Amino acid sequence: RKEVEQDPGPFNVPEGATVAFNCTYSNSASQSFFWYRQDCRKEPKLLMSVYSSGNEDGRFTAQLNRASQYISLLIRDSKLSDSATYLCVVPFTDKLIFGTGTRLQVFP
Amino acid sequence: DAGITQSPRHKVTETGTPVTLRCHQTENHRYMYWYRQDPGHGLRLIHYSYGVKDTDKGEVSDGYSVSRSKTEDFLLTLESATSSQTSVYFCAISGDANEQFFGPGTRLTVL
Numbered sequence: 001r002k003e004v005e006q007d008p009g010p011f012n013v014p015e016g017a018t019v020a021f022n023c024t025y026s027n028s029a030s031q032s033f034f035w036y037r038q039d040c041r042k043e044p045k046l047l048m049s050v051y052s053s054g055n056e057d058g059r060f061t062a063q064l065n066r067a068s069q070y071i072s073l074l075i076r077d078s079k080l081s082d083s084a085t086y087l088c089v090v091p092f093t094d095k096l097i098f099g100t101g102t103r104l105q106v107f108p
Numbered sequence: 109d110a111g112i113t114q115s116p117r118h119k120v121t122e123t124g125t126p127v128t129l130r131c132h133q134t135e136n137h138r139y140m141y142w143y144r145q146d147p148g149h150g151l152r153l154i155h156y157s158y159g160v161k162d163t164d165k166g167e168v169s170d171g172y173s174v175s176r177s178k179t180e181d182f183l184l185t186l187e188s189a190t191s192s193q194t195s196v197y198f199c200a201i202s203g204d205a206n207e208q209f210f211g212p213g214t215r216l217t218v219l
Contacts, residue, residue, distance in 0.1 A: 032206055043198055043210035044151070087150070091206055094139070094158060095166070100150035 003027060004090050006099035013106055017078045021102045023088030024070045033071050034089040035062055038101065044087055048073070078106045111135050114199050114211040122219050127186040129214050131199030133179075139202040140182040142166075142174060144195040145213075151198065157182055189218045 005024045013019045025033075032051045036044040048055055050071060054063040061074040075082055083106045088099040111134030121127050131140060141156040143166075153166030155174040163174050171193060173185045186193055194217050200208040 034207065043213050046207055046209065049207060095141075095153055095156065096206075096208055098151040100148065 003092070003097045004088055004099040006088050006102045008100060008102060010103040010105050013078055013104070015078055015080060015106055015108055017106075018074065018076045019078060019104065020072055020074045021086055021088075021104075022070050022072050023099055023102075024068075025088075025090045025097075026069070027090060027092055027097075028066075028069060030090050030092065032091055033062075033064060034091075034096070035060075035071075035073050036087040036089055036098075038085045038087055040084075044098075047086070075104075078104075080106050080108065082106050112199065112201055112209060112211040114197075114214050116214060117212065118215045120217045120219065121189055123190055124188050127189050127216065127218075129184045129197055129199075129216070131182045131184070131201075131211055133182075133201045135201060135203070135209075136179060137201040137203045138179075139204075139208075140176065141200040141202070141208065142172070142182065142184045143198045143200065144168065144193075145198060146195050154184065154197075186216075189216075191218050194218045 035047045037047045038044040048062045050062045059076045063072045085101040085103045087101045090097045113132045115130045142154040143151045152168045157163045157176040175183045197214045199211040202208045
């Protein structure tokens, strides 16, 4: 099993839709998790941190299921500007393990 | 945005030549990382540093060396560049080995 696995997508959704991505991880000892957003040909940028069962920031909600070892990211009321690749990230000792990302394309 | 820069931003070089990429931060963060990003592989850790002169290998360290003589600078050297090292290289910094902040990247092409 890969350390961090994500569905590569793409997820093509209309503006205003709700979309959810899942990410599974193998290291059961991980305590914190992150979602990064990466625009085409740009650097990854931290979107959300998840330290307990979940976190909400405006239209974005991240949830953690430790028993099943997965993290989800929910985006409500999608905007065109949400089009990007979303990276699931899991710490391991003093390093981060990055998923390969899920691509989201929001269309008008 | 975190104060982190990379130089050069773009470089084209020939197989067998040495190449050095520089990462500079103004945040005084303890941890610095070098990643490469290739299609289908995501971000892969090359080397990282947890303090001045303290470095360790990542998962794809073969063919790369690093140095950190000052808190603010972390250098990545390709001793003898190969075509397989054509990639986008990102530097990242972190204060607590958790959340990382990335530089703008360097696009390296080895012909």
